[in-house]
Amino acid sequence: MAELLGAFEQAILLAVWNLAEDAYGRAVLRGAQSSLDRQVAAGAVYATLDRLEQKNLIASRLAKGTPARAGRVRRYYRLTATGIKALNQSKAALEQVWQGAKWPLESKA
Amino acid sequence: MIQPAPPRWLERMLLCCLPARDRETISGDLLEEYREEQLPRLGAMRANLWYLRQSISFLAVRSVQGPPMKAALTCVSVFTAAAGVWLALMEHILKHAGYGERTAIAACIAIQGLATLLLLLLDGRFVFRAVVLMGAVGVALLGASAIKRILGAPHFEGFVLLIGSALIVQGVLTLLFVLQTRPARTP
Numbered sequence: 001m002a003e004l005l006g007a008f009e010q011a012i013l014l015a016v017w018n019l020a021e022d023a024y025g026r027a028v029l030r031g032a033q034s035s036l037d038r039q040v041a042a043g044a045v046y047a048t049l050d051r052l053e054q055k056n057l058i059a060s061r062l063a064k065g066t067p068a069r070a071g072r073v074r075r076y077y078r079l080t081a082t083g084i085k086a087l088n089q090s091k092a093a094l095e096q097v098w099q100g101a102k103w104p105l106e107s108k109a
Numbered sequence: 110m111i112q113p114a115p116p117r118w119l120e121r122m123l124l125c126c127l128p129a130r131d132r133e134t135i136s137g138d139l140l141e142e143y144r145e146e147q148l149p150r151l152g153a154m155r156a157n158l159w160y161l162r163q164s165i166s167f168l169a170v171r172s173v174q175g176p177p178m179k180a181a182l183t184c185v186s187v188f189t190a191a192a193g194v195w196l197a198l199m200e201h202i203l204k205h206a207g208y209g210e211r212t213a214i215a216a217c218i219a220i221q222g223l224a225t226l227l228l229l230l231l232d233g234r235f236v237f238r239a240v241v242l243m244g245a246v247g248v249a250l251l252g253a254s255a256i257k258r259i260l261g262a263p264h265f266e267g268f269v270l271l272i273g274s275a276l277i278v279q280g281v282l283t284l285l286f287v288l289q290t291r292p293a294r295t296p
Contacts, residue, residue, distance in 0.1 A: 024134075024138070025134060025135060025138040026138040026139075026141055026142050029138070029142075041162070041163065041166035041169075042135070042138075042139065042163040042166055042167070043163070043165075043166030043167040043168075043169060043170040044166060044170065046131065046135055046167070046170075047170045050128075050131075062134070065137055066141070067112070068112075068140075068141045068144055068145055069137035069138070069140050069141040070112070070114075070137065070140060072133045072134065072136060072137025072140065073133050073134055073137065074134060074137065074138070075131070075134040
């Protein structure tokens, strides 16, 4: 089994998955903030995207910029087959761990 | 029509913190977010603060990324730079005999710490790397001589031992860093 993903990595990968064709840096940042329900530093998101790309869980391509960004190019991301597999494995592992436990946990005292 | 943008120095600072591969894409993303979301919602001043915060987040990430040696060199350089500033200030305030010379040495320690941090952040070119390397050797020798002197002195001063050790570590790590990494290419 491949290395399990952390919650932050999963949030980034799911944002890329949900955004499909529109998954460029800014949109992923907003997607991750929305799913984690908190402000996230851009530096952390881009560093994670970079790491995930190095692990071959996502791939990227460059596309033309818009006037709102002074024509600077956009980098679009997509999940690779390895990325989809890693996400599925992480979800399955989490469910396995929680299997049989009544949620939410209550204090035994 | 001129579109609103963050102050130029802030944009330059951000670009310094980004790896070459992502300079255009990330700065474009942040500019887009600044113009379309932050500026209309927060106004110019708070939007600029937002932009500054994002730039610092890249600076923080860049400082700890890479091999553990780089993170260690960053930490020790921050320490020696701060120690140099502190020593220079104390010498200047107390004005003991020969304080001018010691203030200059402390200022050199601070400058060397800052130069090493710049080298780590900007992947300097050949000349800058050579200058930082020479400085690192100099402060390492200075640290060694300070430790030697303090061990033989009647009054033991712990802070001299601490700063001296940090200077030696900084010198060794800078030497390893410069030898293991390649200088940035001129565009």
